[in-house]
Amino acid sequence: MKGVRHYPGFLALTVACLVILYAPLIVVTIYSFNDSNSITAWGGFSLRWYTDVFTGPEAPRFKSAAWNSITLALIAATTSTAIATAAAVAMVRGGRFRGKSLTFALINLPLMVPEIVIAVATLIFFSAIGLTPGYLTILIAHVTFCIPFAYLPIAARLQGIETNYEIAARDLYASRAQAFRMILLPLLSPGILSGYLLAFIISLDDFIITNFVKGAGMETLPTAIFGSVKQGIKPNIMAISTLMLAVSVAFVSLSYLINRKGRQSA
Amino acid sequence: MEAVEIRSVVKRYGTVTALHGVSLTIGDNQFFTLLGPSGCGKTTLLRLIAGFEAVSEGEIRLFGADIAGLEPNLRPVNTVFQNYALFPHMSVLDNVAFGLKMKGIAEGPRRDRAGKMLEMVHLSAFADRMPQQLSGGQQQRVALARALAPEPRVLLLDEPLSALDLKLRQAMRVELKQLQEQTGITFIFVTHDQEEALTMSDRIAVMSNGRVQQIGTARQIYEAPANRFVADFIGETNLLPVDVETVVEGRATVVLPGGHRVLCPAGDASPGKHHLSIRPERISLSDAGDIRAVVERVIYLGTDLQILTRLPGGTPLHLRLQNSARIAVPVAGATVGLHLEEGAARLLVD
């Protein structure tokens, strides 16, 4: 008897699913090491496309795009995480207050509205108030839609922290601010870190909204890659893709491990 | 033919053995109980009979047929689950009719039979309600009706009364017993509550640590426990470490802690150290009694008096007396004489 949880064929489908999910990425990774100008014929293992990314003819463009992406992500993640932390503390520890469900809807709004609609609306807005598309417009847009992504892990973690600790601290003469800084914040930090990483990746990876509000002169890594792909897939694109892939995986694994460790300690 | 035969069944989960070679037979039209503390293997055994798990070794036969490899949905056995497992998205009637639907019975006859089952458990008025709208006791009766509707040859009940409060539980015990007599189906009942087992069962298998300790009627198990576990688990008892001095013609001379000697049936015992089980209600106070003990405490229990005494040397011995005006209640600290009823002492071989 196989037990009531067993369904024949489900394992095969799951494996097939994983294969489908990973195949394109693995193929691109393999071909990024292809020592050949053609992107189809295999010419041997080589790192030349990685060197091309960093030193080849398109390198300056990609470098400045990467620089933009990274700085944008850093600033956007920091800002949105700070805002989200404050919001999470208010929502989870605030008890009942006026406008709570409205606030909840507002926080989730960026997740509900289709990305392209956000892109259009944001473009229209900046145009209407006369703000020139560029670094600042991208940054503002990123901060806005990163807030819910930072919020989710922070709120989740906060809900898991018992209120006993803060109450005990207040009982021992700590002020509200002290209880927050010395008790809650350290316990919350894995969630905050997790939210930060999430916001960082979301900002780094964003394409549609960035593409709409960036204006002519600016490029971020995704928009630069997109532009390049439109002209045909070249091997150096695959090298960049693999690099970004590695960064994403590293960040997500980091976030996952931090969460795991955090859950074990509180 | 026996309803269920369990032959040397072993069940392992990885490195843990849940059942060590269990064998027993259950007759047709019996109310048979598997009794034991948590973790003794009774539920495991039940699940093996139902088919939710496979045996590691051994055989299970249902009316002579080997069912070891059969999936649960092919066994003519139905289960009443501990938490009822009523399908939350179906009405009470549809729940009860489910087994019939699976057996391919047409809708009309199906509804009729389900309706009759609900009548039998006095829940006809609730046929169109959803399970969540019913109380625990009502849900339990729906689970019962659902399991009986397909007319199984054996009904398995996995601690079905444990979630009910006392009064309801007592009422249900009577109802279940009557149902078994009415339908003539073999009931295999799992519980950790010995009072339940004693009141309802035709035969009881007492289990502990994956083994059957004793099988018998309620009387046999209570009055003639086979070993220390059974003696201690069923009812209350005094378990005294004793010395068997001599065994002559099946009667043993036993030295109690404190020095006094008694005679009792020897059973399998040979001279040496063993345990003696004496039920508290079989000891009485008597000035002429030759066991002397010091009263430590008298506890008033309404219907009974519980008297805690200590034998010379300090070994505790407690008695239960029915509360009555005739008894001179002893004072703490007094020395009293105790008398053991004929047959009260039972020697347990270690």
Next chain:
Amino acid sequence: MLATKTPDTGGTARTTPLLLPTWVVIGVFLLVPVLLMAVYSVLTKEFRGGVIWEFSTAAYEQFFITRGLFGDEPAQVEWTYIGIFWRSIWQAAVATLICLIVGFPTAFFIATRPPASRGIWLFLITIPYWVNLLIRTVSLKFLLRDKGPLNEAMMGIGLISGPLPLVNTNLAVQLGLFYSYLPFMVLPIYAAVERYNFALSEAASDLYASRWVTLREIILPIVKPGIIAGCILVFVPSLGAFLAPDLLGGAKTFMIGSLIEEQFKGSQGNWPFGAAIAMILMSLVLVVLMFYARSAAKGRP
């Protein structure tokens, strides 16, 4: 008991300063823009892109009505844009179906693994999601191209004689959408199956149901909320998707996302029209979400 009461950090006065940044940022930079977009959809288009602040329903008219090439024939229904919307709905629906067929068994399988390994399976499923959507779509395009590895492999083992034109087809777009949003189908179904009480499956089996009948009669109705959530989470983003249709599709698979993007490109842009299309898309999404909210509310007794 003292310990179980929420500490008194609440009250409207205290939470306001904490929530102010959120209200300001999302309110000003999302809510206001969306409202502004609604306004723009009824303004007049300016030739170089942008708008003239004059009320006009031209944008919506352009969407629904045609007056012939020169604008002087009697009004008739304009099917082009409606057709694009219809195709987008169709593509999104097919992608959702593919996600469901592959995603349900996957989610079910993972939810029935021993608790220790469940986390790892989930991790494996979600890692690809964390790779940049652009990169994933590009990778898929690379894989499916005429001269790409998939075709080469199939020709190599003799499965086909010439390359299968996979890119620029409806199928490629649907695959791209499936690839983009699969985890959104898997996770809600996983959560629902994980909460499912398998004693019910045992009860069904005990009452003579085979495992497939149990799946149909017992499991599916109970995990339905998870399935619906998954479908919504795939369908809605697929409707407005841009990358998959743009990179993997061609002229014949033109979808809403690309249509909107076109309206804001350079001097051929038509901002009010783009805003109008975006408004229609948002209305569509709102209708779907309302259906979902209503069915979720109905599900609760």
